[in-house]
Amino acid sequence: MTRTPWVAAMLLALAACAPKPETREHAQARLRSESDSAKTAIQAANVRFAAHMAAGKADSAALNYADDAVFFPTGAPAIRGRVAIRDIFQQMMEVGTWRIAVSDVKVEASGPIAVETGRYVTGLTPGPNAPAGVAASYPDSGNFLTTWRKVDGRWRIIGDMSATTRKPAAATRR
Amino acid sequence: MTRTPWVAAMLLALAACAPKPETREHAQARLRSESDSAKTAIQAANVRFAAHMAAGKADSAALNYADDAVFFPTGAPAIRGRVAIRDIFQQMMEVGTWRIAVSDVKVEASGPIAVETGRYVTGLTPGPNAPAGVAASYPDSGNFLTTWRKVDGRWRIIGDMSATTRKPAAATRR
Numbered sequence: 001m002t003r004t005p006w007v008a009a010m011l012l013a014l015a016a017c018a019p020k021p022e023t024r025e026h027a028q029a030r031l032r033s034e035s036d037s038a039k040t041a042i043q044a045a046n047v048r049f050a051a052h053m054a055a056g057k058a059d060s061a062a063l064n065y066a067d068d069a070v071f072f073p074t075g076a077p078a079i080r081g082r083v084a085i086r087d088i089f090q091q092m093m094e095v096g097t098w099r100i101a102v103s104d105v106k107v108e109a110s111g112p113i114a115v116e117t118g119r120y121v122t123g124l125t126p127g128p129n130a131p132a133g134v135a136a137s138y139p140d141s142g143n144f145l146t147t148w149r150k151v152d153g154r155w156r157i158i159g160d161m162s163a164t165t166r167k168p169a170a171a172t173r174r
Numbered sequence: 175m176t177r178t179p180w181v182a183a184m185l186l187a188l189a190a191c192a193p194k195p196e197t198r199e200h201a202q203a204r205l206r207s208e209s210d211s212a213k214t215a216i217q218a219a220n221v222r223f224a225a226h227m228a229a230g231k232a233d234s235a236a237l238n239y240a241d242d243a244v245f246f247p248t249g250a251p252a253i254r255g256r257v258a259i260r261d262i263f264q265q266m267m268e269v270g271t272w273r274i275a276v277s278d279v280k281v282e283a284s285g286p287i288a289v290e291t292g293r294y295v296t297g298l299t300p301g302p303n304a305p306a307g308v309a310a311s312y313p314d315s316g317n318f319l320t321t322w323r324k325v326d327g328r329w330r331i332i333g334d335m336s337a338t339t340r341k342p343a344a345a346t347r348r
Contacts, residue, residue: 031286070291072317072337074248108323108332110287112205115321117244117333143246145319145335147289149282158282159291161319161335163246 031110038109041155042116042148050100056093062086066149066156074164095130099123102144112150120144120162140164205284212283215329216290216322224274230267236260240323240330248338269304273297276318286324294318294336314338 022030045064052061062082065071071079071088079085092098105118124130124138142164148155196204219238226235236256239245245253245262253259266272279292298304298312316338322329 027286072291072319074337075339075341077339078317108287108321111284112201113282113284113287113289115287115289115333117246143252143335145246145321145333147282147319147321159289159319161317161337163248163335163337165249165251167249 031108034111035107035109035114038114038148038150038155039105039107039116041150042107042114043105045155046102046105050102053089053093053098053100056097058086058089058093061089064157065160066151066158069157070159072159072161074162094127095124095134096127097125099125109148114148114150114155116144116146116148118144118146140166142166205282208285209281209283209288212288212322212324212329213279213281213290216281216288217279219329220276220279224276227263227267227272227274230271232260232263232267235263238331239334240325240332243331244333246333246335248336268301269298269308270301271299273299283322288322288324288329290318290320290322292318314340316340 049061049064052058052064062085065082065085067082068080069082069085071085073079079088099122101121102118103121105116107114107116109115119141120143121139121141124135126135142162144160144162146157146161147159149158150156223235223238226232226238236259239256239259241256242254243256243259245259247253253262273296275295276292277295279290281288281290283289293315294317295313295315298309300309316336318334318336320331320335321333323332324330
């Protein structure tokens with residue numbers, strides 16, 4: 001064997017490991033694949049969350065949120081951090097039993113960040129401690145925009161906001 | 175030169191190009207860097223958007239949104255697509271002159287997807303065509319959650335929602 005094949009082999013090995021910029025098509029395929037995987041995980045998380053809310057398990061429901069998550073209610077300041085979000089869920093659960101269903105879920109993900117949109121319907125069966133009139137606000141329905149971060153293989157919510165599609169006029173009649 | 179150095183060189187070359195999984199620290203540093211770059215670009219986009227809104231330029235303001243962007247108003251159905259969003263901006267501009275300021279902006283990005291949160295203050299100077307009473311809704315302030323996608327080097331909004339922090343009680347007094 002002469003040296004030439006070895007040189008050729010090494011040059012081939014080096015050429016094979018030169019950094020190749022990702023093509024646009026490859027990047028799009030990768031993002032589609034990442035988005036599909038994220039959507040599967042996020043839809044499973046949504047099902048678990050709805051089950052925890054229905055069962056009155058505030059701690060478990062709050063585990064759907066990152067430590068530093070922010071929940072943005074309408075008509076009130078932002079609620080920052082999993083502990084504060086857990087407390088809100090606990091307060092909600094003291095009012096009654098919640099039904100939450102989401103549909104039309106769309107997810108777009110890149111690596112450990114995902115964005116989700118969808119529609120929600122929320123129902124409340126008031127309990128004995130429900131303030132007068134609170135039931136009149138439900139069922140509610142609208143759209144939500146939720147952002148997620150994956151850490152150690154688990155997706156958790158980092159930002160959460162929803163917009164009722166009920167007209168404000170309905171609110172003024174309450 | 176014997177063959178041995180060539181063999182060693184080739185093995186070294188191959189070892190150097192074996193795929194190295196990204197360490198957690200390296201991944202975090204990369205995401206911080208990507209988030210910082212995205213924040214700079216998104217803050218510049220916010221400044222341009224506010225300028226276009228103040229100048230009554232609906233077409234230019236709508237270029238801040240992706241073709242398939244969705245804007246989620248409160249109390250109304252989602253507005254889907256840049257063309258429909260542009261039409262909403264045009265309708266807003268016919269009511270008067272808008273001032274939009276954002277603050278406390280936080281951005282988290284991975285590759286071509288970014289999520290942004292922040293606070294907004296919106297003001298309206300009603301024009302001659304403003305419906306009676308519309309001015310009473312402004313100034314408004316609250317939080318926003320906006321998602322972005324980078325295509326061909328430009329960040330554009332793909333999902334946009336805001337939540338006023340005014341209490342609903344104020345709305346019922348209108």
